[in-house]
Amino acid sequence: MRGKETPHTLAITVDNEPGALARIVGMFSARGYNIESLTVADISERHDVSRITVVTTGDDHVIEQIIAQLDRLIPVHKVTDLTASGGHVEREMALVKVAGKGDARLEAIRLADIYRARVVDATMESFVFEITGSAEKVDQFVDLMRQIGLVEIGKSGIVAISRGKDAA
Known part of the structure; x- marks a missing residue:
């Protein structure tokens, strides 16, 4: 039995390089996960790191899978589930x-x-x-x-x- 699907806001820190966003979006698309909201911004003085904020929906197992798969991608430095981590x-x-x-x-x-x-x-x-x-x-x-x-x-x-x- 699947758990309740809820929206989760993920903060993803990545290398600011061509194709980084495409790899992130491609991972969601290839596995059939929906992106409800997406924003991207350069967050470093040297313009070498960006933060991608993604809102997606899923039960706890699906969200864990998404985070694990994002963590394996080359341009990704860190993935934080802001929804699960408490106040945001x-x-x-x-x-x-x-x-x-x-x-x-x-x-x-x-x-x-x-x-x-x-x-x-x-x-x-x-x-x-x-x-x-x-x-x-x-x-x-x-x-x-x-x-x-x-x-x-x-x-x-x-x-x-x-x-x-x-x-x-």
């Missing part, structure tokens, strides 16, 4: 374009204020809001904007970091 902070950013006039325009501004979204572009017929927060908060805001006049969405992947003084 996750954030996602989205740009949300909403069109509307009159009351719809006022409602979009009111909801943006409630969700602490910032207006980063405005015309007489549309707004582009920037919202940052948990994935759930971003998704709720987007769902509300659909009812008003959602035109387009651009979302970052989830960025996460462990709490406390130690590095992941």
Whole structure:
């Protein structure tokens, strides 16, 4: 019997070299694991190390397999399951374009204020809001904007970091 599938956020430190991301993604694809969110950033002064943050879903056994397989890849220095290791902070950013006039325009501004979204572009017929927060908060805001006049969405992947003084 399989355990409950839950989302896990993995922090993967890798050599910053051509093909490193392709090898990571290829491992997920070859084994039929889904990537729900993916972000990559250079994290070193010499630009030789990157951090890949992946959100994937699986039971404990699947997550253990993913971590073990990632650990075997050549460009990988370290894999940390932030979900299993305890406290961590996750954030996602989205740009949300909403069109509307009159009351719809006022409602979009009111909801943006409630969700602490910032207006980063405005015309007489549309707004582009920037919202940052948990994935759930971003998704709720987007769902509300659909009812008003959602035109387009651009979302970052989830960025996460462990709490406390130690590095992941």
